[in-house]
Amino acid sequence: MNRTLVSLVAAAAVTSACVSTPRVAPSHDAFMANLNALCGQRFEGRVTTTDPADAAFASSRLLMHVRDCSPTEVRIPFWVGEDRSRTWVITREPHGLTLKHDHRDPQGQPTGLHWYGGDTEGPGAAERQTFPVDDFSVELFTANDAAVSVTNVWAMEVRPGETFVYELTRPNRHFRVEFDLTRPVAE
Template identity: 40%
Template sequence: MKKLVFIFLTLISTNLLAQRPQTEQGKGSLAFWENLTKLCGKSFEGEMINASENDQFYGKKLVMHVRTCEDGKITIPFHVGDDHSRTWVLTMEEGDVIKLKHDHRHEDGTEDRVTQYGGTSSNTGMSKVQFFPADQETTSLIPYAATNIWWITLDDTTFSYNLRRINNDSSINVKFDLTKEVDTPPTPWGWED
Protein backbone atom coordinates (compact mmCIF):
# COMPACT_ATOMS: atom_id res chain seq x y z
CA MET A 1 0.00 0.00 0.00
CA LYS A 2 2.81 2.45 0.87
CA LYS A 3 4.35 1.75 -2.53
CA LEU A 4 1.08 2.61 -4.30
CA VAL A 5 0.75 5.87 -2.33
CA PHE A 6 4.36 6.80 -3.21
CA ILE A 7 3.76 6.08 -6.91
CA PHE A 8 0.50 8.06 -6.81
CA LEU A 9 2.17 11.07 -5.15
CA THR A 10 5.08 10.90 -7.60
CA LEU A 11 2.67 10.93 -10.56
CA ILE A 12 0.74 13.88 -9.14
CA SER A 13 3.87 15.95 -8.44
CA THR A 14 5.29 15.15 -11.89
CA ASN A 15 2.01 16.24 -13.46
CA LEU A 16 1.94 19.47 -11.44
CA LEU A 17 5.52 20.30 -12.44
CA ALA A 18 4.68 19.72 -16.09
CA GLN A 19 1.77 22.16 -15.79
CA ARG A 20 3.81 25.03 -14.27
CA PRO A 21 3.56 28.29 -16.19
CA GLN A 22 6.26 28.84 -18.79
CA THR A 23 7.77 31.61 -16.67
CA GLU A 24 8.78 29.00 -14.12
CA GLN A 25 10.24 26.75 -16.82
CA GLY A 26 12.79 29.24 -18.14
CA LYS A 27 10.54 31.29 -20.40
CA GLY A 28 10.51 34.42 -18.29
CA SER A 29 11.42 36.48 -21.35
CA LEU A 30 8.17 35.51 -23.08
CA ALA A 31 6.03 36.57 -20.10
CA PHE A 32 8.09 39.77 -19.75
CA TRP A 33 7.58 40.52 -23.46
CA GLU A 34 3.85 39.83 -23.31
CA ASN A 35 3.42 42.11 -20.29
CA LEU A 36 5.42 44.88 -21.94
CA THR A 37 3.28 44.74 -25.11
CA LYS A 38 0.21 45.40 -22.93
CA LEU A 39 1.63 48.91 -22.43
CA CYS A 40 1.88 49.62 -26.15
CA GLY A 41 0.74 53.11 -27.10
CA LYS A 42 0.87 54.33 -23.51
CA SER A 43 3.17 56.90 -21.88
CA PHE A 44 4.29 57.20 -18.26
CA GLU A 45 6.23 59.73 -16.24
CA GLY A 46 9.26 58.65 -14.26
CA GLU A 47 11.71 59.85 -11.68
CA MET A 48 15.40 59.36 -11.08
CA ILE A 49 16.16 57.33 -8.02
CA ASN A 50 19.08 58.73 -5.96
CA ALA A 51 19.69 61.51 -8.50
CA SER A 52 22.21 64.22 -7.72
CA GLU A 53 22.20 67.79 -8.98
CA ASN A 54 25.12 66.87 -11.25
CA ASP A 55 23.04 64.25 -13.08
CA GLN A 56 22.08 65.14 -16.67
CA PHE A 57 18.46 64.11 -15.96
CA TYR A 58 18.15 66.07 -12.70
CA GLY A 59 15.09 68.35 -12.51
CA LYS A 60 13.78 67.38 -15.97
CA LYS A 61 10.49 65.74 -16.84
CA LEU A 62 11.16 62.08 -17.71
CA VAL A 63 8.63 60.23 -19.88
CA MET A 64 8.73 56.81 -21.50
CA HIS A 65 6.39 55.97 -24.36
CA VAL A 66 5.88 52.35 -25.43
CA ARG A 67 5.60 53.51 -29.02
CA THR A 68 5.59 50.41 -31.21
CA CYS A 69 5.10 46.71 -30.60
CA GLU A 70 5.86 45.00 -33.88
CA ASP A 71 6.46 41.29 -34.26
CA GLY A 72 9.68 40.72 -32.31
CA LYS A 73 10.49 44.42 -31.77
CA ILE A 74 9.39 47.02 -29.21
CA THR A 75 10.49 50.67 -29.30
CA ILE A 76 10.34 52.85 -26.20
CA PRO A 77 11.37 56.48 -26.62
CA PHE A 78 12.75 57.99 -23.41
CA HIS A 79 12.07 61.74 -23.34
CA VAL A 80 14.18 63.93 -21.05
CA GLY A 81 12.62 67.38 -20.91
CA ASP A 82 12.74 68.76 -24.47
CA ASP A 83 15.37 66.19 -25.51
CA HIS A 84 13.74 63.53 -27.69
CA SER A 85 16.97 61.85 -28.79
CA ARG A 86 16.79 58.52 -26.92
CA THR A 87 14.90 55.35 -27.85
CA TRP A 88 15.26 51.96 -26.21
CA VAL A 89 14.87 49.22 -28.81
CA LEU A 90 14.07 45.72 -27.57
CA THR A 91 14.27 42.76 -29.95
CA MET A 92 13.27 39.17 -29.27
CA GLU A 93 16.19 37.02 -30.45
CA GLU A 94 16.54 33.34 -31.23
CA GLY A 95 16.37 31.22 -28.09
CA ASP A 96 13.81 33.59 -26.52
CA VAL A 97 16.42 36.02 -25.26
CA ILE A 98 15.95 39.78 -25.51
CA LYS A 99 18.39 42.31 -26.97
CA LEU A 100 18.43 45.93 -25.74
CA LYS A 101 19.89 48.67 -27.92
CA HIS A 102 20.02 52.42 -27.37
CA ASP A 103 19.15 54.45 -30.46
CA HIS A 104 20.48 58.01 -30.09
CA ARG A 105 19.62 60.70 -32.67
CA HIS A 106 20.27 64.36 -33.25
CA GLU A 107 17.37 66.78 -33.64
CA ASP A 108 17.74 66.58 -37.45
CA GLY A 109 17.21 62.81 -37.23
CA THR A 110 20.77 61.72 -37.97
CA GLU A 111 22.37 59.11 -35.74
CA ASP A 112 24.59 60.25 -32.93
CA ARG A 113 28.22 59.11 -33.02
CA VAL A 114 27.49 56.98 -29.95
CA THR A 115 24.42 54.89 -30.75
CA GLN A 116 23.24 51.29 -31.03
CA TYR A 117 25.01 50.21 -27.86
CA GLY A 118 23.55 47.74 -25.40
CA GLY A 119 23.51 43.99 -24.91
CA THR A 120 21.62 40.74 -25.14
CA SER A 121 20.33 38.87 -22.12
CA SER A 122 22.47 35.83 -21.38
CA ASN A 123 19.42 33.71 -20.55
CA THR A 124 15.62 33.96 -20.64
CA GLY A 125 15.59 35.74 -17.29
CA MET A 126 12.41 36.15 -15.30
CA SER A 127 8.98 37.53 -16.08
CA LYS A 128 9.63 40.69 -14.01
CA VAL A 129 13.29 41.40 -14.73
CA GLN A 130 15.63 41.15 -17.71
CA PHE A 131 19.42 41.75 -17.61
CA PHE A 132 21.56 42.98 -20.52
CA PRO A 133 25.36 42.80 -20.14
CA ALA A 134 27.31 44.97 -22.59
CA ASP A 135 27.97 43.25 -25.92
CA GLN A 136 31.07 43.40 -28.11
CA GLU A 137 29.61 46.17 -30.29
CA THR A 138 29.26 48.30 -27.15
CA THR A 139 32.77 47.46 -25.95
CA SER A 140 34.23 48.43 -29.35
CA LEU A 141 32.21 51.66 -29.51
CA ILE A 142 32.60 52.72 -25.85
CA PRO A 143 35.54 50.86 -24.25
CA TYR A 144 34.77 52.11 -20.71
CA ALA A 145 31.25 50.60 -21.05
CA ALA A 146 32.58 47.03 -21.33
CA THR A 147 31.39 46.33 -17.77
CA ASN A 148 27.96 47.91 -18.19
CA ILE A 149 24.95 45.91 -17.14
CA TRP A 150 21.51 47.25 -17.93
CA TRP A 151 18.34 45.78 -16.50
CA ILE A 152 14.66 46.48 -16.81
CA THR A 153 12.07 45.57 -14.22
CA LEU A 154 8.35 45.35 -14.93
CA ASP A 155 5.37 44.61 -12.72
CA ASP A 156 1.76 45.80 -12.53
CA THR A 157 2.64 49.24 -11.19
CA THR A 158 6.25 50.00 -12.13
CA PHE A 159 8.68 49.90 -15.05
CA SER A 160 12.29 50.69 -14.21
CA TYR A 161 15.34 51.20 -16.41
CA ASN A 162 18.67 50.67 -14.69
CA LEU A 163 22.39 50.82 -15.50
CA ARG A 164 25.33 49.80 -13.38
CA ARG A 165 29.03 49.90 -14.25
CA ILE A 166 30.72 47.05 -12.43
CA ASN A 167 34.10 48.83 -12.24
CA ASN A 168 32.82 51.95 -10.47
CA ASP A 169 29.99 53.33 -8.37
CA SER A 170 28.04 55.10 -11.10
CA SER A 171 24.49 53.97 -11.72
CA ILE A 172 21.30 55.17 -13.35
CA ASN A 173 17.89 54.15 -12.05
CA VAL A 174 14.69 55.57 -13.50
CA LYS A 175 11.37 54.39 -12.12
CA PHE A 176 8.12 54.93 -14.05
CA ASP A 177 4.66 54.85 -12.48
CA LEU A 178 2.46 52.60 -14.62
CA THR A 179 -0.68 53.47 -12.66
CA LYS A 180 -0.90 56.97 -14.19
CA GLU A 181 -0.80 57.48 -17.94
CA VAL A 182 0.43 60.84 -19.23
CA ASP A 183 0.09 62.61 -22.57
CA THR A 184 2.08 61.14 -25.43
CA PRO A 185 5.27 63.14 -26.06
CA PRO A 186 6.32 64.33 -29.54
CA THR A 187 7.71 61.87 -32.06
CA PRO A 188 11.30 61.05 -31.09
CA TRP A 189 14.00 62.53 -33.28
CA GLY A 190 14.74 60.45 -36.38
CA TRP A 191 11.54 58.37 -36.22
CA GLU A 192 8.38 58.72 -38.28
CA ASP A 193 4.73 58.27 -37.30
Protein backbone atom coordinates in the same frame (compact mmCIF):
# COMPACT_ATOMS: atom_id res chain seq x y z
CA MET B 1 25.50 -3.16 -38.30
CA ASN B 2 25.38 -0.36 -40.90
CA ARG B 3 21.79 0.37 -39.93
CA THR B 4 22.78 0.64 -36.28
CA LEU B 5 25.67 2.97 -37.12
CA VAL B 6 23.44 5.15 -39.31
CA SER B 7 20.83 5.28 -36.53
CA LEU B 8 23.44 6.28 -33.95
CA VAL B 9 24.85 9.02 -36.23
CA ALA B 10 21.34 10.34 -36.94
CA ALA B 11 20.45 10.33 -33.24
CA ALA B 12 23.67 12.17 -32.41
CA ALA B 13 22.97 14.77 -35.09
CA VAL B 14 19.44 15.37 -33.78
CA THR B 15 20.69 15.62 -30.19
CA SER B 16 23.47 17.99 -31.24
CA ALA B 17 21.01 20.21 -33.13
CA CYS B 18 18.75 20.38 -30.09
CA VAL B 19 21.59 21.30 -27.77
CA SER B 20 23.17 23.93 -30.02
CA THR B 21 19.95 25.72 -31.02
CA PRO B 22 19.19 28.24 -28.27
CA ARG B 23 15.55 28.88 -27.50
CA VAL B 24 13.87 31.90 -26.03
CA ALA B 25 12.87 31.18 -22.45
CA PRO B 26 9.19 31.48 -21.47
CA SER B 27 10.24 34.39 -19.21
CA HIS B 28 11.52 36.26 -22.30
CA ASP B 29 8.14 35.80 -23.98
CA ALA B 30 6.36 36.92 -20.80
CA PHE B 31 8.60 40.00 -20.51
CA MET B 32 7.84 40.98 -24.12
CA ALA B 33 4.12 40.45 -23.42
CA ASN B 34 4.39 42.75 -20.38
CA LEU B 35 5.98 45.44 -22.59
CA ASN B 36 3.38 44.96 -25.32
CA ALA B 37 0.59 45.42 -22.75
CA LEU B 38 1.85 49.02 -22.35
CA CYS B 39 1.84 49.76 -26.08
CA GLY B 40 0.63 53.21 -27.06
CA GLN B 41 0.92 54.61 -23.55
CA ARG B 42 3.21 57.27 -22.06
CA PHE B 43 4.41 57.42 -18.48
CA GLU B 44 6.36 59.92 -16.39
CA GLY B 45 9.34 58.80 -14.39
CA ARG B 46 11.78 59.96 -11.78
CA VAL B 47 15.39 59.21 -10.96
CA THR B 48 15.50 57.17 -7.75
CA THR B 49 19.29 57.05 -7.32
CA THR B 50 21.30 59.87 -5.76
CA ASP B 51 24.52 60.04 -7.81
CA PRO B 52 25.43 63.70 -8.50
CA ALA B 53 26.13 62.69 -12.12
CA ASP B 54 22.37 62.25 -12.53
CA ALA B 55 21.43 65.81 -11.50
CA ALA B 56 20.44 66.89 -15.04
CA PHE B 57 18.17 63.87 -15.43
CA ALA B 58 16.76 64.24 -11.91
CA SER B 59 15.78 67.87 -12.55
CA SER B 60 14.15 67.17 -15.94
CA ARG B 61 10.77 65.79 -16.87
CA LEU B 62 11.32 62.13 -17.82
CA LEU B 63 8.82 60.53 -20.17
CA MET B 64 8.70 57.14 -21.85
CA HIS B 65 6.35 56.25 -24.70
CA VAL B 66 5.87 52.55 -25.44
CA ARG B 67 5.22 52.22 -29.16
CA ASP B 68 6.02 50.30 -32.32
CA CYS B 69 5.13 47.05 -30.58
CA SER B 70 5.18 43.46 -31.79
CA PRO B 71 5.94 40.11 -30.17
CA THR B 72 9.54 40.43 -31.47
CA GLU B 73 10.32 44.13 -30.98
CA VAL B 74 9.23 47.05 -28.82
CA ARG B 75 10.51 50.61 -29.21
CA ILE B 76 10.34 52.98 -26.25
CA PRO B 77 11.32 56.61 -26.86
CA PHE B 78 12.75 58.09 -23.65
CA TRP B 79 12.54 61.88 -23.36
CA VAL B 80 14.66 63.90 -20.95
CA GLY B 81 13.15 67.37 -20.83
CA GLU B 82 13.09 68.63 -24.42
CA ASP B 83 15.72 66.08 -25.52
CA ARG B 84 13.91 63.43 -27.56
CA SER B 85 17.04 61.78 -28.97
CA ARG B 86 16.82 58.44 -27.14
CA THR B 87 14.89 55.26 -27.90
CA TRP B 88 15.22 51.93 -26.16
CA VAL B 89 14.78 49.01 -28.55
CA ILE B 90 14.06 45.59 -27.06
CA THR B 91 14.21 42.73 -29.56
CA ARG B 92 13.43 39.05 -29.18
CA GLU B 93 16.25 37.01 -30.74
CA PRO B 94 16.85 33.23 -30.97
CA HIS B 95 19.31 33.46 -28.05
CA GLY B 96 17.12 35.64 -25.80
CA LEU B 97 16.47 39.38 -25.67
CA THR B 98 18.58 42.30 -26.87
CA LEU B 99 18.45 45.90 -25.63
CA LYS B 100 19.84 48.63 -27.87
CA HIS B 101 20.00 52.39 -27.35
CA ASP B 102 19.05 54.27 -30.51
CA HIS B 103 20.33 57.86 -30.36
CA ARG B 104 19.30 60.25 -33.17
CA ASP B 105 19.41 63.96 -33.91
CA PRO B 106 16.21 65.96 -34.66
CA GLN B 107 16.56 65.06 -38.37
CA GLY B 108 16.58 61.34 -37.53
CA GLN B 109 20.28 60.71 -38.16
CA PRO B 110 22.28 58.51 -35.73
CA THR B 111 24.39 60.60 -33.36
CA GLY B 112 27.43 60.01 -31.18
CA LEU B 113 27.22 56.76 -29.33
CA HIS B 114 24.48 54.92 -31.19
CA TRP B 115 23.11 51.38 -31.05
CA TYR B 116 24.95 50.28 -27.92
CA GLY B 117 23.47 47.77 -25.52
CA GLY B 118 23.56 44.14 -24.55
CA ASP B 119 21.98 40.70 -24.60
CA THR B 120 20.36 38.63 -21.88
CA GLU B 121 22.58 35.78 -20.67
CA GLY B 122 19.92 33.68 -19.04
CA PRO B 123 16.17 33.39 -18.76
CA GLY B 124 15.71 36.31 -16.37
CA ALA B 125 12.17 36.75 -15.14
CA ALA B 126 8.86 37.83 -16.60
CA GLU B 127 9.20 41.09 -14.66
CA ARG B 128 12.99 41.74 -14.87
CA GLN B 129 15.62 41.23 -17.55
CA THR B 130 19.31 42.18 -17.43
CA PHE B 131 21.45 43.04 -20.45
CA PRO B 132 25.24 42.88 -19.95
CA VAL B 133 27.19 44.95 -22.47
CA ASP B 134 27.78 43.20 -25.81
CA ASP B 135 31.01 43.04 -27.85
CA PHE B 136 29.83 45.64 -30.39
CA SER B 137 29.21 48.12 -27.57
CA VAL B 138 32.58 47.44 -25.91
CA GLU B 139 34.28 48.29 -29.22
CA LEU B 140 32.10 51.37 -29.69
CA PHE B 141 32.77 52.66 -26.17
CA THR B 142 36.51 51.99 -26.46
CA ALA B 143 36.74 53.81 -29.79
CA ASN B 144 34.83 56.84 -28.46
CA ASP B 145 36.63 57.57 -25.19
CA ALA B 146 33.85 55.95 -23.18
CA ALA B 147 35.84 52.98 -21.87
CA VAL B 148 34.24 53.47 -18.43
CA SER B 149 31.10 51.93 -20.00
CA VAL B 150 32.65 48.61 -21.10
CA THR B 151 31.30 46.87 -17.99
CA ASN B 152 27.76 48.26 -18.22
CA VAL B 153 24.82 46.10 -17.31
CA TRP B 154 21.38 47.47 -18.10
CA ALA B 155 18.17 46.15 -16.62
CA MET B 156 14.50 46.70 -17.26
CA GLU B 157 11.61 45.78 -15.02
CA VAL B 158 7.92 45.72 -15.77
CA ARG B 159 5.70 45.26 -12.74
CA PRO B 160 2.28 45.30 -14.43
CA GLY B 161 -0.03 47.94 -13.04
CA GLU B 162 2.77 49.36 -10.87
CA THR B 163 6.13 50.44 -12.31
CA PHE B 164 8.52 50.23 -15.22
CA VAL B 165 12.22 50.54 -14.35
CA TYR B 166 15.27 51.35 -16.46
CA GLU B 167 18.57 50.76 -14.70
CA LEU B 168 22.28 51.01 -15.47
CA THR B 169 24.97 49.54 -13.23
CA ARG B 170 28.74 49.15 -13.40
CA PRO B 171 31.46 49.43 -10.77
CA ASN B 172 31.00 52.75 -8.94
CA ARG B 173 27.84 53.61 -10.92
CA HIS B 174 24.16 52.99 -10.37
CA PHE B 175 21.46 54.87 -12.28
CA ARG B 176 17.78 54.00 -11.92
CA VAL B 177 14.61 55.60 -13.26
CA GLU B 178 11.15 54.41 -12.19
CA PHE B 179 8.02 55.14 -14.22
CA ASP B 180 4.56 55.11 -12.64
CA LEU B 181 2.37 52.74 -14.66
CA THR B 182 -0.74 53.69 -12.67
CA ARG B 183 -0.87 57.11 -14.34
CA PRO B 184 -0.57 57.18 -18.14
CA VAL B 185 -0.09 60.73 -19.44
CA ALA B 186 -1.16 62.43 -22.67
CA GLU B 187 2.32 63.94 -23.25
